[in-house]
Amino acid sequence: MPEPNQAAExxxxxxxxxxxxxxxxxxxxxxxxxxxxxTLELMNLQPDDRVLDLGCGSGWLVRQLTGILSxxxxxxxxxxxxxxxxxxxxxxxxxxxxxxxxxxxxLPAPANSxxxxxxxxxxxxxHDPARGLGEILRVLVPAGSAWVLVNYYRDNPDCHQxxxxxxxxxxxxxxxxWQGLFANAGFRxxxxxxxxxxxxxxxxxxxxxFRDAAQMRRFKAEGALLVVGVKP
Ligand SMILES: C[S@@+](CC[C@H](N)C(=O)[O-])C[C@H]1O[C@@H](n2cnc3c(N)ncnc32)[C@H](O)[C@@H]1O
Numbered sequence: 001m002p003e004p005n006q007a008a009e010x011x012x013x014x015x016x017x018x019x020x021x022x023x024x025x026x027x028x029x030x031x032x033x034x035x036x037x038x039t040l041e042l043m044n045l046q047p048d049d050r051v052l053d054l055g056c057g058s059g060w061l062v063r064q065l066t067g068i069l070s071x072x073x074x075x076x077x078x079x080x081x082x083x084x085x086x087x088x089x090x091x092x093x094x095x096x097x098x099x100x101x102x103x104x105x106x107l108p109a110p111a112n113s114x115x116x117x118x119x120x121x122x123x124x125x126x127h128d129p130a131r132g133l134g135e136i137l138r139v140l141v142p143a144g145s146a147w148v149l150v151n152y153y154r155d156n157p158d159c160h161q162x163x164x165x166x167x168x169x170x171x172x173x174x175x176x177x178w179q180g181l182f183a184n185a186g187f188r189x190x191x192x193x194x195x196x197x198x199x200x201x202x203x204x205x206x207x208x209x210f211r212d213a214a215q216m217r218r219f220k221a222e223g224a225l226l227v228v229g230v231k232p
Contacts, residue, residue: 008127008168009079009103015168016057016080025058025086032120034199035149035224036061040068042226043116043147048072052114052139054104054132055079055122059087066094075109077102104132109139116140118147121224123178124171133185133229140231146187148178148227149195151219158219162209178227187229196223 019025045051048071053061056076065074073096078084080101087099102108104119104126117136126132136146152159154174163172173181175192182190197220201213210216 005105005127009105011168012079012103012125012127013081016078017082020058020080020082020086025083026060028057028121029060033060034197035151035195036064036120038195039118039120039147039149039226042228043118043145045069045116046072049115050113051075052077052107052109052117052136054107054117054119054136055125056087056099057083057122059083059091059099061118061120062087062097062099063091063094066097069096072096072115073098075100075114077104077107077109079103104135107135107139111138112141113139114141115144116147117144118149120149121151123148124150124152124173125166125168126171127169129171129173130181130184133181133187137186137231142231145228145230146182149224150178150227151224153178153225155225156219156222158210158215158222161211165208175225175227178225182227182229185229186232188232189228189230191228193226194223195226196221 045068049069050072051074053076056078059076062074062076076099084099084101100108105128152162154172179190201217205213205216
């Protein structure tokens with residue numbers, strides 16, 4: 001019988017392999033794109049940064065970052081081997097990039113590997129977010145920083161209904177709770193802020209994530225939660 005953590009990892013992997021097979025990895029580029037450029041600007045990326053994109057999905061952000069990190073590198077890690085296969089297929093021949101299958105709770109990278117870690121819409125799926133943050137701290141160099149963006153968080157009531165649609169457990173934490181996890185993991189210089197999604201909202205919404213277009217509009221105006229911490 002697999003250990004409880006192994007069982008959770010297998011479930012996550014199966015669920016996100018299904019997403020990858022259904023083409024959702026590529027679709028997420030469109031839905032997550034509006035909250036990423038303001039975050040990259042705050043990160044003040046330098047050409048020689050070594051960046052980890054944790055929970056990289058189909059790898060669109062890794063491909064974007066290779067253009068910025070001309071003397072550095074970018075690594076995408078994801079628990080879903082199917083996402084990693086899609087990412088690798090779409091990224092052939094791009095210099096300074098690599099993809100690895102691995103879990104946030106046990107990152108396949110030596111200590112002090114990265115100057116910055118970004119994670120877009122992935123941290124609340126982790127079966128053990130505290131352990132994931134401990135791992136991020138381990139793989140960062142001293143003075144390196146972690147940038148965690150989540151759209152599903154307690155302070156934005158217009159996303160709470162998503163919980164009913166998830167097939168694996170998801171953590172609905174407040175900004176203060178995320179910041180507490182960062183602090184317990186050993187991060188310092190903690191900050192959190194909202195990153196509003198300024199893209200146009202359709203007049204009529206027919207999907208299953210929002211009640212109607214008005215709720216989607218409110219959700220986007222409130223914005224994603226960005227939590228930042230620095231390794232001492
Ligand atoms: C909603 S998708 C976001 C993907 C990508 N960051 C994007 O914005 O398109 C969440 C991703 O996080 C990955 N993920 C979830 N839990 C993980 C874990 N514990 N370790 C590594 N990756 C994980 C999933 O496999 C999935 O690809």
